[in-house]
Amino acid sequence: MSRMSIPPLSLPPAVSRTAQVAEWFAREIRAGRLRSGEKLPTEQELIARFQVSRTVIREAMASLRSEGLVVSRQGSGVFVADHGTSRAFRIVSEEMRSLVEVLNVLQLRLAVETEAxxxxxxxxxxxxxxxxxxxxxxxxxxxxxxxxxVEADFAFHRAISSATRNPYFERFMHFLGPVIIPRQSVRPEAETPGQRRHYLEQVQVEHRRLYDAIESGDPAASRLRLREHLEAGQERYRKMVGRHQE
Structure with a gap:
């Protein structure tokens, strides 16, 4: 069986490297350019070709396995799965270019993360x-x-999902991926570095209020703080939608 050829890639730091690697493989598999049963390069080869860390490759492979796109065979490596039989739900970065889609994803997060x-x-x-x-x-x-x-923000929310002691919350968050943090996909056109820093500092204030509620062991306050945090994000992007429609 022939080995696949992957050109060296330099991935932009503003986008999750894990998501980009996973999406590259997903596109190639779904387009039929990577065939069912084809063996992927070794972890070390992927690290060199994508110019990323071991953690990025392992998390990308875990994401692809969760979608049923690849399978691991002990002692043999990772192989492209029979991807013609199923299509898994996943939010990909291409879908997050629309401000309306950003609001839809934030609404989904409200439903799941409030309870988490x-x-x-x-x-x-x-x-x-x-x-x-x-x-x-x-x-x-x-x-x-x-x-x-972006990646630290996503990791903070994943840490909350892990603390539920319900593995499906964490798996769901991992499945969605860092693309659910909308600022990596949609950014105000005229935003200055100072405005962006002010926004991130406000987001961090909301994060710390949420942490304080969880640390205190108060479920009602934790749900409220999470809701306030995501609704503040909705309001920011809703205003952006309004400006684009003017």
């Missing part, structure tokens, strides 16, 4: 809280460096 926040307040452990604090600190560092903090 309440369960996390009831069941979180000291380790869960430490993970949340770690990602909050990572967001602070990204803001200070003038970055978008």
């Amino acid at each position: 926040a309440g369960l996390a307040a009831e069941k979180r452990t000291a380790e869960d809280l430490a993970q949340m604090r770690h990602w909050l600190d990572a967001i602070d560092a990204s803001i200070a460096a003038g970055e978008s903090a």
Whole structure:
């Protein structure tokens, strides 16, 4: 069986590398350019060709496995699955170019993450809280460096889903991927670096209020803080929709 050829890729830092790698393979598989049963390159080869870390490759492969697009065979490697039999639900970055779609995804997140926040307040452990604090600190560092903090933001929300002790919440968040953080896909055209930093600092205030509610073990307050956080995001992007329609 012939080995596939992948050109070296340099991925832009503003977009999740994990999502980009997973989407590249998903497109190639669905287009039939990668055939059922074809063996993927080794982890080390993928790291070199995509110029990313081992974590990025492993998380991308996990995402593809969750969609049924690839299968792992112990001792043999990772292979393209029989992808003609099923199509899994997934939100991909191409669908998030529309402001209306951003609002739709935020509405979906409200339905799922509000309950996750309440369960996390009831069941979180000291380790869960430490993970949340770690990602909050990572967001602070990204803001200070003038970055978008997309991956740390997503990781913070995944830490909350993990704290529910219900593995389906975390799997669902992992399945959706960092693309659900809308600022990596849609950005105001005339936004200055100062305005963007102010917005991210406000988002971080909302994150820390949410963390405080979960840490205090208050399910009702945690649901409220999560709802406030995502509704604030909806309002920001709703205003953007209005400006584009003028």
